[in-house]
Amino acid sequence: MDYLAEKLAAQGYAVLAPDLAPVFVGQLARGGSYDQTRAWRRVVLDQVESLSRAVDQSEARKRLVGSDSEADARVRAVDTSSILWIAHSRSGMMIRAAAEEAAKAGITTRGALYLATAHDVGNNEGESLDDPPLDVPSLGIVGGRDRDVPSDSVQWAAAHFGVDRRSPLAVATVGSFGHTQFNAAPELADDRLDCGSKPASPSCPSGEEARALMVTTAVGWAKAVDDASFPSFMTDAATAVPSEWLGYRADWFVHTLAPRRVLVDAAQEPAARALKTEDASVQRCRIVDLMEPVAPGTTSCPDDSDVVARPGGPYLLADWKPGGTLSVSTGQPSTAARTVVLHLMPFRKSDPAGVQLDIRVASSRVALGSDTPGLRIPGVGDDGAKTTTVRVPLPPGTAGASVTLGSDTSAGGVLITGMELVTSPPGTG
Template sequence: MQWLADQLARRGYAVLVPDLAPVYIPASTSKPYSQEAAVQAVFERMMTAITAGGGALGVDAKAVDASRPALIAHSRSGLVGDRMARAWAGGTHPISTILAYGPTYDLARSSPSGRWGPPHPDVPYLSIMGDHDQDTGTDSAEFLAYWITAPRRSAAMVLTVPGYGHNYLNRALSAAKIDDRTDCERGCPTAAEHERMFGEVAGSWLDTTVRGRASAWPIRADQALPSRILGLPGRFLAVSNAPGRVSLLAGSRAERPVVSRGVTSTVCNFRPPMQPSDVGSGYCPEADLGTVMTYEMPLRRLEFKRSGTARWAVPAAAANADSVRLQISPTGDRGKTNPGTPLRLVVRDTRGAAFAMNLNPRHPALANRATANTNGSYQVGTLQVTLDRVRGWQRPGTPRRLASVQLEAGAGSAIVLRSIDIVPRATR
């Protein structure tokens, strides 16, 4: 990753790039030793050398401000991010931000509740995930989706970028043309484009979270999710850090919606593809075409056998709402030419007045991912609606108070929801 260090150094950052290859020789991350603990020890020794000043690393480090280090990780190094954030939180150099590219968490193959906790609530977290990544796949999106309702005081998000893979951030792999991607004979980003994209993301993210510069990265509670950022489509899974956020966990049986006739509402989860023998009740029906890459977490599946509605009551504590975030996914392909899953959002105020907005089926969270050559791959994404943009909701004087959220869809539609997040107005 020397190329990334060079780019960041030109922006004024001091960058340490340890050679972690010896740490990762065993296939197991825990035997015969903990790779997480080993990586943390490497970084701690390097930070000790930097903070001691002098020339312990072969350079004069006296001018380096090591008080707010940022951690950038790729692949298996993503394992150590939260561990280091928690271990260093009370020290002289707490982790100020985490940026990961294709990190592995093994969530699709192990129990997240047994091994992983939510990302540190006080450390901004961004994962970049290539939608052609055939190595770690959707691990970071699954990780964040699993902990979607955990309270946060800083932003946490996954940005999925089209066409990018896993290996080409590593020049040894790109020089040998070891590309993990499939269906990439034409038009996929080159190794140079991988480096350019992630270099721009890293510089911009650090400028925003370390230096405090204004940007389009939605790190504040009052920022909307951008439709594009740094020229990339805004396909986000994002957890709001708004104080007072209320999450209706859509997979909870206690928060089931009221549905109209012809609409089925069930709680289920998707079976990991490498566990075909793990059958039983509680699993969502597999799509005829396409794959939902969100495993082993409860989801609310809504199937519209006829045009109908599903409505959730909003707790009184969340009535002073500014926006609604749907953590949502289609359940599979909708044909090669259909743009996506059309939905209509209806919000009601506490006086019973209803206001509606048609949601764009091409929104990244609803879009059809099928191509001429492949079936689509789907994951939970964030669709944010600011209530003042719903026609008729905004009014002079006393703001309206939110009483319910309703989704409407036509016959043949099906979606899954991880949660519905109500973001309070007071944060804007």
């Protein structure tokens, strides 16, 4: 990842880029007699502590830079009081442990950038859901054709959508990039099985394009964290979720910041009972990896879906017949309601393109077409549907007592992670 470190350093950041390859052994990052989390944390924090000593102590600085006076001056100017974590692949699941250890040394975490990161999502036997993302400004990027961890970061973040946050969090599935492309190590083969021998194209962008995307993303995100100049869709749930990232198609999970009212949270056991049905059904289930042992007590979603969905959950599988509906109470009606937010993915398509869905609140009705992100079928080469955030704006003054989902004309089905009602900021509704 030196290419990324060098570009960030050119912007004035002090960058530590440890070689963590010797830390990881096999596929198991946690458990066993060798504590890889502890080793990762120790390698990273040893370097942080070494740099901190060099800032403050001339002898330590001399050991680091020798007699180079320019380097000596630069090291003395380094601020080691805070860290922006940038992690790729399995390092993503290590950030929380390292940040907590750094905090003991008085070093704060000011933000995080997750690049195609791996996380436990609690599907398989012996695996629990990773703790929520740190409540710091966080951005995740995963390639649309990643065959290693195609949905880990999305499903992990989405599984914690019900946790209140003060800081923005969004994860994008971008373009047709693979997993290994974000790393410049020449021995890493392209994980996109049909792209290795093909020239670069929109369906097989090159490694150079992938690394250019990473550089622009990392430099831009570091500046956004420094200036609190975040994209408006990450901070205001009334803003439309974009369909691109840096010119490439992107599907997004975006955490909704307060003020909001969580209507349905599939992670909660009573969630299915919150939805009333008419010519429709709802059940709580998980999409499981059939090649792995399933956790005891897990209810698998039926395997007769006509859409490939990535492992994750729990979800609410909502099915409806033509004219069927599912509705959920909004609690106390409020004229400050601005937006209905759905975190969902298609499961049974209404037409070849995807699912058609109607949303009703009071007298307001919005028809979402099958090309809507979150309802459309993944494109050629994509590795399955993932939880996607859909925002439905409401007319001013909407004060319905329930939100109703369904379709007047077609049957369909979706996997719901959660639903929210976004209200106006205090004093503006």
